[in-house]
Amino acid sequence: MxxxxxxxxxxxxxxxxxxxxxxxxxxxxxxxxxxxxxxxxxxxxxxxxxxxxxxxxxxxxxxxxxxxxxxxxxxxxxxxxxxxxxxxxxxxxxxxxxxxxxxxxxxxxxxxxxxxxxxxxxxxxxxxxxxxxxxxxxxxxxxxxxxxxxxxxxxxxxxxxxxxxxxxDAYAYDFPLDKPLSPEFEKGYRIACKSGVTFRPLRTKGEEFEQDCVSLYNLFNKAFANNWSSTPRTLEEFLDEARSLQDLVDPDVFPIAEYNGEMIGFWMGLPDYNIPLKYVNGKLNWIGILKFLWYRRQINQGRVIAICSLPEFQRKLVPLGLIYLGLQGGIKKGKPYKRAELSWVYEDNDRSRKLIEASGGKIYKTYRMYEKQL
Structure with missing residues (x-):
C-alpha cells in the first residue's frame, strides 16, 4: 500500500x-x-x-x-x-x-x-x-x-x-571585485560619453522612481522581447515588482544610460538580500523585520540581474560603459561588496557571454530547463 x-x-x-x-x-x-x-x-x-x-x-x-x-x-x-x-x-x-x-x-x-x-x-x-x-x-x-x-x-x-x-542550460557568473577591469572597459565608457551618451544612477525616490521604472519597462520590452520561453509583462505587473524592490536598490550599482533624454541601457544590480532573509525564516513580522535589519549589515556581495543596451547603441560601447560604472560603483569607498554574481545567462547567448567573460566573469553555477512530450 x-x-x-x-x-x-x-x-x-x-x-x-x-x-x-x-x-x-x-x-x-x-x-x-x-x-x-x-x-x-x-x-x-x-x-x-x-x-x-x-x-x-x-x-x-x-x-x-x-x-x-x-x-x-x-x-x-x-x-x-x-x-x-x-x-x-x-x-x-x-x-x-x-x-x-x-x-x-x-x-x-x-x-x-x-x-x-x-x-x-x-x-x-x-x-x-x-x-x-x-x-x-x-x-x-x-x-x-x-x-x-x-x-x-x-x-x-x-x-x-x-x-x-x-x-x-543557463549560467551564473562569479565576479571577484578585487581584480581590476581591463582598460578597454573604461575606454568604452569614455567613447560612449563622447558619442553623446550620458550615465547616471537609478532614481529611487517618489515620482522620479516611477518615471525611471516606466522607462525601464519600455526598455525591457524592446531589448528582451525575443527572450526564449518568456512573455511580456504588463506595466502593472512590472511596477508591482519594482515597488517591492524600491527600498532594496543601491543606486551606485544600478547605472542608467541615456541618449537625448531617453533611457537606452542599464546595469541592474541588487545587494544580496538573501543574506539577511536566511535569518527571517519566511516571515516578515516584527521579529522578522528586526532580524532583517540586523543581518543586512552582513551583506558583502551583490547580484547583477541584467545588462541591457539597445542594439543601435552597442556600437557606441554602451555595454562596456555600464559594466565599468557598475563595477566601479561596487568598489567605491565605503561599499561592502567583495564579489558579484551575474545571473542568469542562457548558454546560447554568445554575445552576452563573450562580454561577461571578457570582463572577468567565470561560470560557477549551472541551471537547466527541462521539457517533455505529453
Missing part, C-alpha cells in the same frame, strides 16, 4: 501545507534560503494578474498528515500564443528524497495539462520566467543569491529518470 497520497489543493488548510513543503524538504540544508511565505501564497490569490491570461492546478503529496511534496501545473496562454504550440508549464516543485513521490506528483501535473489540451510541458517555471524558474544542476556548494533558485541535487536526476530532457 502507498504511504502517501497526491491530490489537488482545495482548502485553506491544504494551501498552508503547500506553502510549508520547503521547510520539510530543506530541513538541515545550510545553503537553503527560505522564501517569504506571503510571497508564495499571493501567487495563488485571485488578484494575481496571471489569472487574466492563465490557469493552474496545485497538487500536494501527503504522508501521515504532513505535506512532503508539491507541484503546480499551469497554462500560460501568452506563452502558448507566442510559441504557437500547446505547451504547458510546471513549477513550485518541491519533494522529499523519494522518487515515487516525485513520479506521482508529475503524473498528476501531466494528466491535468493533457486535460487542458496541452501536448508538451516545460519547466520549472513558476507561472512565468519573470518569477522563479530553472533547476540548479551544478554548484550546490553555496547559497543562492537574491531571486535565484536553489534545489536539492536529486531533482535533476529525478526528472531525467522520469523521461524529461534538457531544453536549455
Amino acid at each position: 502507498p504511504t502517501f497520497e497526491v491530490f489537488p489543493v482545495t482548502s485553506a488548510t491544504e494551501q498552508d501545507m503547500f506553502v510549508n513543503v520547503p521547510w520539510v524538504v530543506y530541513s538541515g540544508d545550510p545553503n537553503w534560503v527560505p522564501p517569504l511565505r506571503s510571497d508564495v501564497a499571493k501567487q495563488f490569490k485571485p488578484e494575481n494578474t496571471f489569472f487574466q491570461y492563465g490557469r493552474l492546478k496545485q497538487f500536494i503529496a501527503i504522508s501521515r498528515g504532513t505535506a512532503i511534496g508539491r507541484i503546480v501545473a499551469a497554462v500560460n496562454d501568452r506563452l502558448v500564443e507566442r510559441e504557437g504550440k500547446a505547451i504547458g508549464i510546471f513549477g513550485f516543485f518541491e519533494c522529499v528524497d523519494d522518487i515515487e513521490v516525485a513520479k506521482a506528483l508529475f503524473e498528476a501535473a501531466e494528466n491535468w495539462l493533457r486535460s487542458q489540451g496541452m501536448t508538451e510541458v516545460r519547466g520549472p517555471i513558476d507561472l512565468s520566467t519573470h518569477n522563479n524558474c530553472l533547476f540548479l544542476v551544478d554548484g550546490f556548494d553555496s547559497p543562492p543569491m537574491v531571486m535565484m533558485p536553489y534545489n536539492p541535487a536529486y531533482y535533476p536526476t529525478y526528472l531525467e529518470t522520469l523521461g524529461w530532457t534538457k531544453a536549455k
Whole structure:
C-alpha cells in the first residue's frame, strides 16, 4: 500500500501545507534560503494578474498528515500564443528524497495539462520566467543569491529518470571585485560619453522612481522581447515588482544610460538580500523585520540581474560603459561588496557571454530547463 497520497489543493488548510513543503524538504540544508511565505501564497490569490491570461492546478503529496511534496501545473496562454504550440508549464516543485513521490506528483501535473489540451510541458517555471524558474544542476556548494533558485541535487536526476530532457542550460557568473577591469572597459565608457551618451544612477525616490521604472519597462520590452520561453509583462505587473524592490536598490550599482533624454541601457544590480532573509525564516513580522535589519549589515556581495543596451547603441560601447560604472560603483569607498554574481545567462547567448567573460566573469553555477512530450 502507498504511504502517501497526491491530490489537488482545495482548502485553506491544504494551501498552508503547500506553502510549508520547503521547510520539510530543506530541513538541515545550510545553503537553503527560505522564501517569504506571503510571497508564495499571493501567487495563488485571485488578484494575481496571471489569472487574466492563465490557469493552474496545485497538487500536494501527503504522508501521515504532513505535506512532503508539491507541484503546480499551469497554462500560460501568452506563452502558448507566442510559441504557437500547446505547451504547458510546471513549477513550485518541491519533494522529499523519494522518487515515487516525485513520479506521482508529475503524473498528476501531466494528466491535468493533457486535460487542458496541452501536448508538451516545460519547466520549472513558476507561472512565468519573470518569477522563479530553472533547476540548479551544478554548484550546490553555496547559497543562492537574491531571486535565484536553489534545489536539492536529486531533482535533476529525478526528472531525467522520469523521461524529461534538457531544453536549455543557463549560467551564473562569479565576479571577484578585487581584480581590476581591463582598460578597454573604461575606454568604452569614455567613447560612449563622447558619442553623446550620458550615465547616471537609478532614481529611487517618489515620482522620479516611477518615471525611471516606466522607462525601464519600455526598455525591457524592446531589448528582451525575443527572450526564449518568456512573455511580456504588463506595466502593472512590472511596477508591482519594482515597488517591492524600491527600498532594496543601491543606486551606485544600478547605472542608467541615456541618449537625448531617453533611457537606452542599464546595469541592474541588487545587494544580496538573501543574506539577511536566511535569518527571517519566511516571515516578515516584527521579529522578522528586526532580524532583517540586523543581518543586512552582513551583506558583502551583490547580484547583477541584467545588462541591457539597445542594439543601435552597442556600437557606441554602451555595454562596456555600464559594466565599468557598475563595477566601479561596487568598489567605491565605503561599499561592502567583495564579489558579484551575474545571473542568469542562457548558454546560447554568445554575445552576452563573450562580454561577461571578457570582463572577468567565470561560470560557477549551472541551471537547466527541462521539457517533455505529453
